[in-house]
Structures are given as structure tokens and as C-alpha cells.
Amino acid sequence: MADVSDEWLQERIAAIAARRDRGAFAELFCYLAPRLQAFAQARGMSDRRAAEMARETMLLIWRKAAEFELGQTSPSAWLFAIARDKRVDLCRGEDRAHLAVTAPPGPSDDAGSGPAARGLAGRASGAVREALLVLDPKQRIVLEKAFVEDKTHLVIAAELGLPLDAVRSQIRLALARMRDALPVTRS
Amino acid sequence: MIDHHPAAELLLDFATGAQPQALALAVAGHLEFCSACRNVVADLEAVGGALLETLPPAAISEGALDACLSRLDEQSAGRAPQCPCAPVRGRVPATLRPYLSGRLKALPWQSVGGFFDEVRLPPISSGYRVSLLRVAPTKHVPEHAHEGNEYMLVLAGGYTSGGRHYAVGDFSECAGDEAHTPVADAGEDCVCLLVLDAPLAFRDADGQRIGPLLAM
Numbered sequence: 001m002a003d004v005s006d007e008w009l010q011e012r013i014a015a016i017a018a019r020r021d022r023g024a025f026a027e028l029f030c031y032l033a034p035r036l037q038a039f040a041q042a043r044g045m046s047d048r049r050a051a052e053m054a055r056e057t058m059l060l061i062w063r064k065a066a067e068f069e070l071g072q073t074s075p076s077a078w079l080f081a082i083a084r085d086k087r088v089d090l091c092r093g094e095d096r097a098h099l100a101v102t103a104p105p106g107p108s109d110d111a112g113s114g115p116a117a118r119g120l121a122g123r124a125s126g127a128v129r130e131a132l133l134v135l136d137p138k139q140r141i142v143l144e145k146a147f148v149e150d151k152t153h154l155v156i157a158a159e160l161g162l163p164l165d166a167v168r169s170q171i172r173l174a175l176a177r178m179r180d181a182l183p184v185t186r187s
Numbered sequence: 188m189i190d191h192h193p194a195a196e197l198l199l200d201f202a203t204g205a206q207p208q209a210l211a212l213a214v215a216g217h218l219e220f221c222s223a224c225r226n227v228v229a230d231l232e233a234v235g236g237a238l239l240e241t242l243p244p245a246a247i248s249e250g251a252l253d254a255c256l257s258r259l260d261e262q263s264a265g266r267a268p269q270c271p272c273a274p275v276r277g278r279v280p281a282t283l284r285p286y287l288s289g290r291l292k293a294l295p296w297q298s299v300g301g302f303f304d305e306v307r308l309p310p311i312s313s314g315y316r317v318s319l320l321r322v323a324p325t326k327h328v329p330e331h332a333h334e335g336n337e338y339m340l341v342l343a344g345g346y347t348s349g350g351r352h353y354a355v356g357d358f359s360e361c362a363g364d365e366a367h368t369p370v371a372d373a374g375e376d377c378v379c380l381l382v383l384d385a386p387l388a389f390r391d392a393d394g395q396r397i398g399p400l401l402a403m
Contacts, residue, residue, distance in 0.1 A: 146200070148242065
């Protein structure tokens with residue numbers, strides 16, 4: 001199944017949340033499960049465990065659909081966070097539920113928050129996928145090792161033979177370039 | 188206003204899930220206070236979503252969808268979703284609630300050699316020591332260097348170290364030989380979350396007394 005749009009993802013998440021729509025779930029499954037399984041295999045999980053990871057993540061999406069709030073984050077980022085937490089749970093036995101920080105801006109908060117002020121998070125995932133294409137191969141490799149292979153910056157620095165400062169600047173540069181590459185929209 | 192933030196690589200490791208839970212706790216605690224870093228993590232999660240969606244799809248087994256559909260009606264064993272709430276002054280932040288909760292003043296504080304008080308959290312990640320420290324106004328933590336990394340998040344009050352001031356929500360990372368002597372602000376107790384991945388190396392006689400009390 002080819003790439004889908006944010007609207008396509010949103011509609012299916014909303015249908016699950018509103019009326020427990022199994023048809024919408026099946027469509028979401030056909031798109032996401034093979035990618036979730038690849039995500040688990042990239043971490044070195046066996047085929048059997050990777051299939052379990054894909055299934056458990058899909059079940060979580062079914063249960064959590066009502067928690068998805070448009071405007072807080074894109075559907076793609078929301079799905080990633082669920083998959084990441086499930087992979088951490090299955091690989092390391094750690095529960096990240098209490099680490100999900102969704103605090104609204106409080107009195108101690110900096111100004112300028114909210115999705116409108118955000119860069120990549122408030123944007124269509126298609127635009128974010130395209131922004132990935134502007135990265136240098138070096139930056140892309142750092143991000144892939146981090147997100148897909150679940151490696152810390154220390155492991156990445158060692159694998160690439162880079163000093164820690166260089167990894168830090170690649171991360172910063174990658175985010176800045178991706179934000180710059182987004183199409184201009186009205187705010 | 189938050190002046191001191193986790194470095195970019197710590198936010199990355201948090202967003203990818205690769206970070207040990209003990210350290211992720213300190214980063215998540217900072218995020219409760221800091222919308223700027225929350226936005227960076229949200230951006231990173233969007234990058235994660237884009238990378239996940241661009242992975243070449245794996246071949247899934249034929250019965251996978253039916254197996255999943257047949258389990259949709261199972262009761263969720265999960266807990267209620269966390270209430271999104273801003274940190275409340277004087278209380279333990281939401282990210283620490285699996286371990287500690289309630290008012291900071293009411294925690295089971297234990298004196299460390301008469302210099303400061305500590306509440307140690309249960310082991311969270313192997314090789315890490317996680318605790319809350321409480322230093323009385325104008326008191327200091329004896330001079331120390333670091334055999335590994337020290338991560339601190341201010342939860343109440345504030346302190347000065349190496350000419351820099353750290354207030355509620357500020358995050359600091361110290362490592363290596365550069366010794367420091369954090370001094371609490373006047374006026375109120377300074378409470379910090381402290382995450383260590385190696386013992387502190389105390390320098391003077393006072394420090395020698397309390398070093399063993401902070402053993403890993």
C-alpha cells in the first residue's frame with residue numbers, strides 16, 4: 001500500500017474513536033502493520049516478536065483512538081509515539097505511560113507554544129516526509145539510526161566514528177533544515 | 188522563564204525511546220515545565236512518524252489481520268489516560284508519580300550527613316541512581332567532581348553553581364573533572380531531581396563523610 005495522507009489517517013482514527021469502525025481499523029491495519037513490523041525488525045526483533053509488536057501496537061491504536069487530538073500533533077507523530085512506547089515495552093520492559101507530557105502552557109511556561117507556533121509537529125506528514133529529502137546523507141543516517149534502529153546518540157557516535165559534538169550539531173542542523181524546507185503556510 | 192535545557196541529543200534520545208528510563212524521567216520532568224522543549228520533542232516525533240511511514244513494508248502473515256480483529260473486543264488492561272496538567276508548585280511532578288506523589292514537604296526525607304536531605308527512588312534502570320535532594324536555604328552540597336554524568340532538574344527553589352543560576356524547571360548536565368559546589372538560594376528549600384550514572388567524587392573532608400551515603 002502506497003503512502004497515505006494525514007486526512008486519510010485522521011478519518012480512520014476518528015471512525016474508530018466515534019463508532020468503533022472495524023472497516024476503518026482493517027484499512028489502517030493494512031497500511032500500518034507491515035511498516036510497524038519493519039520498525040520492529042529494524043530493532044533486531046525476530047519475525048515472531050516483530051509480528052507481535054505490530055499486532056499489539058494496532059490493538060493500542062484501537063483503544064487509544066479517542067485520545068488522539070487533532071491540533072496537538074499530527075496523526076503520523078501520534079502513531080509513532082504509540083509504536084515507540086510499545087517497542088520500548090517489549091524490548092526493555094519499561095512503561096513510558098507516565099512520561100507522556102501533554103501539559104498545557106502553565107504560568108511557568110515559555111511563550112510561543114501551541115501547534116501554530118510549532119514547526120514540524122503541526123504539519124502534514126507528507127510535508128515532513130518531503131522535508132526528509134533535503135537532508136545530507138550524514139544527517140539522514142543519524143536520524144535513521146536514532147528513530148528506526150532505536151540507538152542512543154552515544155551508540156550512533158561510536159558507530160559513525162563521530163565526536164559527540166558532531167552528533168549534536170547534526171541533530172540540530174537536521175531539524176533546522178527540515179523546518180526550513182517546509183512549504184510556507186499562512187499562520 | 189526556563190534558561191537551562193537538556194542538550195539536543197538528550198531530547199533526541201528521549202523522542203526515539205532509546206534513553207534509559209532513569210534519564211528519560213529527568214527529561215520528561217523538564218518537559219512538564221518547558222513548552223520550548225516540548226515543541227522540539229513534538230517535532231522529533233513528527234520526524235519519527237515520517238521515518239516510520241517511509242520504511243519498506245515488511246511481509247506480514249496472512250492471518251495477521253483476522254488475529255488482530257478477533258482481539259478488538261478484549262477489555263483493555265491499561266490504566267486511565269494521564270490527565271494533562273501543568274506542574275503544581277510544591278508537589279511531585281506527574282512524571283515521578285509511579286514512584287512518589289504528594290507534597291514535596293511530606294516525602295520521607297532522610298538526612299545525608301547533616302548537609303542535605305534525600306529521598307531515593309527505587310532502582311529504575313540498571314547503572315543509574317535516581318533521587319530527590321533537598322538543600323536548606325543558603326546551604327551547599329560539598330564540592331564534588333563526577334565519575335560519570337550528573338543530571339539535575341530543579342523542582343522547587345533554586346541554586347547557583349559555577350556562576351550560573353538554576354530555577355524551577357531548569358535542567359543541568361555535569362560530567363567529568365570540573366568540580367562544583369551548588370549553593371541553594373536564600374528564602375526556601377531547594378528540591379532537585381538528581382540522576383547519576385556513576386558516583387560523585389567528593390573532594391574535602393565533609394565530602395568524604397557523605398560520599399558513602401550516596402553510593403550507587
